[in-house]
Amino acid sequence: MTKRDIEEIGKYIYDRYIVKTGIDGWKHILQTVHFGIMIAAGENIDVIDPVVIGCYLHDIGRGREKKGQSHGEAGYQYCLSHKEEIFMYLKKYDISETVFEEIIEAVRIHDKGKITNHLISGCIWDADRLSLVRFNNKIVNPDLLSTNTAKKLIDYANRCEI
Numbered sequence: 001m002t003k004r005d006i007e008e009i010g011k012y013i014y015d016r017y018i019v020k021t022g023i024d025g026w027k028h029i030l031q032t033v034h035f036g037i038m039i040a041a042g043e044n045i046d047v048i049d050p051v052v053i054g055c056y057l058h059d060i061g062r063g064r065e066k067k068g069q070s071h072g073e074a075g076y077q078y079c080l081s082h083k084e085e086i087f088m089y090l091k092k093y094d095i096s097e098t099v100f101e102e103i104i105e106a107v108r109i110h111d112k113g114k115i116t117n118h119l120i121s122g123c124i125w126d127a128d129r130l131s132l133v134r135f136n137n138k139i140v141n142p143d144l145l146s147t148n149t150a151k152k153l154i155d156y157a158n159r160c161e162i
């Protein structure tokens with residue numbers, strides 16, 4: 001996946017977001033993608049593509065929550081009901097159906113504050129967590145990070161201008 005591909009996917013997914021502004025808006029999504037690439041590169045470069053896609057999709061449920069539903073679950077349901085078209089679009093990036101399902105499962109549970117051994121989910125969740133630095137003075141707790149790479153990136157995240 002080239003830098004241009006990453007921007008193209010961003011444009012495709014941006015149009016599907018309801019919440020584009022504010023602290024959880026598109027800026028946060030771009031920051032999560034940026035951290036996700038760094039984490040995946042440090043853990044296993046083979047997961048960079050699914051991690052980029054998962055980071056872009058992770059908050060797509062914001063503004064779509066039904067009563068009592070978390071935004072992760074709402075995002076999962078959105079991806080599931082639009083699976084055909086999103087999956088077709090992503091086909092050019094060689095994402096298998098199994099991996100697509102792993103990505104949307106990561107979307108479903110990303111807001112539960114857990115850690116995971118699942119590599120794709122771990123990279124996506126950690127990228128989102130590093131982006132907690134967008135809240136002024138918020139300290140990222142290394143015990144709530146799934147990957148060693150993300151733990152090493154806490155200082156970088158605090159200084160990151162993206």
Ligand SMILES: [Fe+2]
Pocket residue numbers: 058059071072110111128
């Ligand atoms: Fe979220």
Ligand SMILES: [Fe+2]
Pocket residue numbers: 028032058059128
């Ligand atoms: Fe997020």
